[in-house]
Amino acid sequence: MNAPIDLRQAVRNLNSLPAMPVIAQKLMALKLDSDEGEREMMLLISQDPMISAKIIGLANSPLLGTTRKIAAVKDAAMLLGLTRVKSVATGIAVMSLVSKPIGRFDPQELWLHNMGVAFGMLPVVRAMPARNRPQDDQIFLAGMLHDIGYLALAHLDTQRSDDLHTRFVIEPDRLAIEVERELLEMTHDELGAELAKHWNLPSEVVAVLRYHHTPDVAEAAEGQPLVRIVNITERLLPQLGVREYVGNYVAPEEWEALGIDPDRADEITEQVVEQANQAAQFTNSFS
Incomplete structure (x- = not known):
């Protein structure tokens, strides 16, 4: 070994x-x-x-x-x-970058998940006050790249990437980020941010990749409100692609941080699921 x-x-x-x-x-x-x-x-x-x-x-x-x-x-x-x-x-x-699976990492699953998040973000953004909404190009770039850390991990260490995706299957109700912290010295959000910096991506996109699982830390400020939008959208999504359990409860104060009335949560969730399912149909048509 x-x-x-x-x-x-x-x-x-x-x-x-x-x-x-x-x-x-x-x-x-x-x-x-x-x-x-x-x-x-x-x-x-x-x-x-x-x-x-x-x-x-x-x-x-x-x-x-x-x-x-x-x-x-x-x-x-x-x-x-x-x-x-x-x-x-x-x-x-x-x-x-990757057209075929690397061990247990399937780029088609990542593409499916990232597309679902990119389009699932739209109902959340539309519910925000107009003055607070990020630009369309920022929304799509952040959504489509937010989990590229999984690609980086598979590229750098296929064995531990395999171990991680196996654990996701074995422990489907455990927060994925906790499993990663147990197995890896660098989690996918850290790896994704390093890859984004290597590629000279905009600093707000780097912040989204790095902090989309920890939106309340002070360092996430540079990527707000995109960091929080991605974080919330992932929790509202049905299971799409990557088996990454992130929880499914959004607290009222999290909605309020985006300027959204928490009473609209059910309505927005329904729209997010509809958008994500349509994104999945589109993505699967190219698999």
């Missing part, structure tokens, strides 16, 4: 971490406040058949309720909005 990898030491070695796909790097660097930026984004996406197909598929999915058939990336961008397309395309590019 080989000695387990020291995860803290491994993440200090940048060469041990997966590189962000080139197309994701280019998309992240684009400025969409000019016609040139828009044209460059359309060109980048159209040159990648997988991303193009998923963007068009998303535009035609029940998630958006469109009444006409979308057949081109340009039309999908008009429907979805440029910033949302940029974030979704970036997330798709990142998830393409």
Whole structure:
């Protein structure tokens, strides 16, 4: 048996971490406040058949309720909005890093879970006062990348990744983060944040990845309100993809921290579940 990898030491070695796909790097660097930026984004996406197909598929999915058939990336961008397309395309590019399972880690399950969270966040955001709502691009990027720490773990130490996902199955009602703290010196939220910093992602997205299980710590402030939105949405979701139990109770004061009336909790939960289920149908259509 080989000695387990020291995860803290491994993440200090940048060469041990997966590189962000080139197309994701280019998309992240684009400025969409000019016609040139828009044209460059359309060109980048159209040159990648997988991303193009998923963007068009998303535009035609029940998630958006469109009444006409979308057949081109340009039309999908008009429907979805440029910033949302940029974030979704970036997330798709990142998830393409791993196309096949690594041991027990199945990237399709992570893609399913992250898509469910990204779209499940929308009813929560819509219930917030307009002045407090984050931007669409931030919502989708945070949702689609929040659990990439599981990808980092599988890449760095497949054996302990396997052990973790096995324990998730064996102890389905135990908080996943507690299981991780027992097995690993670095949990998926820490690993995800290190990967995000390695990729030079925005600091508020790094904060979401790092603190979405601990939204009340002072250090989470930089990523608020996205940190809390992701945290609440995960607890409202049905089981999707990754077997990560996070609890299912949201206290009244947590709703109030987002400016939401706790009496709306049942209504919002129903909308989150509906959005997540539709996201799952869309995601499974590309599996």
